[in-house]
Amino acid sequence: MSSVAPLKSTLPSPPGPSPWRALRAYGRDPADYMYQLFLEYGEVAVWRGLITVYALNNPEDVRRVLSQAHPAYTKDLYDYRVLKQTLGNGLVTNDGEDWARQRKLMQPMFHHKVVNAFDEAINGFTSTLASQWDQLGPDQPVALERDMSRVTFQIVAGTLFGSAIDEHAGEMTDILDVININTKTLDAFFTLYPRIPTPHNLKFRKVMSRLDHIIYKVINARRAKGVQTRDLLDRLLSVRDEQSGQGMEEKQIRDEVVTLMLAGHETSATALQWTFYALSNYPEVEAQLLEELDRVLGGRPATAADLAQLPYLKQVVQETMRLFPPVWGIARKSVEAQEFGGYQLPAGAYLAITPYALHRHPEHWPDPARFDPSRFSPQNSQGRHPYSYIPFAAGPRTCIGVGMSMLEIQLILAQLLQRYRVRMLPGHPVVPHATITYRPRFGMKVLIEKRRSTH
Numbered sequence: 001m002s003s004v005a006p007l008k009s010t011l012p013s014p015p016g017p018s019p020w021r022a023l024r025a026y027g028r029d030p031a032d033y034m035y036q037l038f039l040e041y042g043e044v045a046v047w048r049g050l051i052t053v054y055a056l057n058n059p060e061d062v063r064r065v066l067s068q069a070h071p072a073y074t075k076d077l078y079d080y081r082v083l084k085q086t087l088g089n090g091l092v093t094n095d096g097e098d099w100a101r102q103r104k105l106m107q108p109m110f111h112h113k114v115v116n117a118f119d120e121a122i123n124g125f126t127s128t129l130a131s132q133w134d135q136l137g138p139d140q141p142v143a144l145e146r147d148m149s150r151v152t153f154q155i156v157a158g159t160l161f162g163s164a165i166d167e168h169a170g171e172m173t174d175i176l177d178v179i180n181i182n183t184k185t186l187d188a189f190f191t192l193y194p195r196i197p198t199p200h201n202l203k204f205r206k207v208m209s210r211l212d213h214i215i216y217k218v219i220n221a222r223r224a225k226g227v228q229t230r231d232l233l234d235r236l237l238s239v240r241d242e243q244s245g246q247g248m249e250e251k252q253i254r255d256e257v258v259t260l261m262l263a264g265h266e267t268s269a270t271a272l273q274w275t276f277y278a279l280s281n282y283p284e285v286e287a288q289l290l291e292e293l294d295r296v297l298g299g300r301p302a303t304a305a306d307l308a309q310l311p312y313l314k315q316v317v318q319e320t321m322r323l324f325p326p327v328w329g330i331a332r333k334s335v336e337a338q339e340f341g342g343y344q345l346p347a348g349a350y351l352a353i354t355p356y357a358l359h360r361h362p363e364h365w366p367d368p369a370r371f372d373p374s375r376f377s378p379q380n381s382q383g384r385h386p387y388s389y390i391p392f393a394a395g396p397r398t399c400i401g402v403g404m405s406m407l408e409i410q411l412i413l414a415q416l417l418q419r420y421r422v423r424m425l426p427g428h429p430v431v432p433h434a435t436i437t438y439r440p441r442f443g444m445k446v447l448i449e450k451r452r453s454t455h
């Protein structure tokens with residue numbers, strides 16, 4: 001862990017564009033804008049827009065911020081205040097001692113032994129989707145964003161909370177569409193003032209009350225049934241404070257459940273969509289992957305134990321998340337004034353870490369725009385800076401669901417790719433859209449060709 005450099009007051013402020021130029025360009029494509037900012041101004045740059053943002057693109061600086069976490073760097077920022085309107089005080093938006101207590105409590109549920117045992121359930125949900133794809137005609141387009149969202153939602157709901165929520169999968173995906181907006185838009189800003197009746201606020205209030213209704217219904221049903229299945233919901237319901245003996249407050253349980261459901265499905269769903277997209281554009285990568293899947297699995301679904309025999313599958317997923325990181329931006333507040341890269345940043349600075357830009361840093365990723373999974377082979381990964389690739393963030397606040405999402409993404413792909421070729425629907429535009437997640441603006445319409453029938 002690198003130490004915090006002492007502040008030298010004579011240091012200059014980082015370079016950056018004029019606010020209005022920046023605002024217009026940011027509005028078009030925020031993720032790509034942050035990348036352009038790096039290409040034009042270097043590894044530390046400032047963007048003075050509605051708020052002043054300091055962009056960090058040196059992996060060492062990123063290591064410093066992410067590995068130290070609270071109290072040197074906090075989430076006491078505008079973006080997280082907006083997210084709190086939905087997620088409350090769940091693990092993503094919580095901070096400080098409260099966060100540490102909740103994280104400790106929930107961590108065992110994400111132990112790899114627990115998560116690997118979800119493989120059967122994941123394959124079950126995937127094969128339900130496959131049986132729907134089996135009914136499709138060859139020219140019938142499919143909304144891939146909808147199908148991937150549904151299956152990843154069913155997995156989170158089914159594995160962490162029992163099946164009680166997965167019946168709401170369709171509705172939850174619609175709810176998420178309203179919630180999942182870029183936090184720096186006016187619509188998002190107005191959610192901080194819920195009494196102002198903007199069209200988005202009215203819609204937002206309606207979906208939030210529906211969301212709460214679903215979650216409290218599930219919590220109450222579980223209480224009535226009695227805690228017994230030992231899933232995450234049971235754990236949240238049965239935990240007691242060591243000193244006071246008090247249980248977790250109802251609102252905190254709601255916040256954790258909503259956080260896990262939302263953080264835990266859209267991210268994996270977008271990673272899956274971009275993987276299908278990349279494979280359809282790179283037939284030689286697809287051919288190599290299919291050869292591996294057919295040779296190792298011969299048509300059957302993969303188990304968690306099989307994944308060690310499928311190294312290229314993992315590399316394809318890693319490379320997809322390099323170019324299309326589902327969480328394209330991460331923000332922290334620097335509590336004290338500090339030096340980064342020879343520039344002075346003030347106390348309270350808004351630090352923007354942009355996996356999308358970092359993953360295209362030409363010093364760490366030669367020919368960055370090329371999709372090449374072999375970058376992640378053990379040989380080619382040697383010596384790479386660990387903080388030059390951070391799709392799941394890093395440090396103490398690294399994604400709690402990293403193991404679960406890698407497992408589900410690989411198992412879903414292993415099953416679907418053996419059975420179908422997924423082709424982009426000609427004429428349908430695939431345009432990235434950086435909301436909270438990095439997803440296709442108009443969804444992804446695809447055609448499904450059958451490769452082989454169920455094993």
Ligand code: HEM
Binds near residue numbers: 264330392399401
């Ligand atoms: C491809 C899939 C996923 C990606 C790319 C991803 C990415 C991330 C990133 C970058 C963060 C850090 C955010 C920040 O500090 O601002 C994060 C945090 C988090 N993620 Fe994920 N995530 C994924 C899947 C999941 C899944 C499946 C779950 C749970 C079922 C999950 C639950 C969480 C939670 C609870 C946090 C907050 C952790 C903390 O601060 O203690 N994520 N994720």
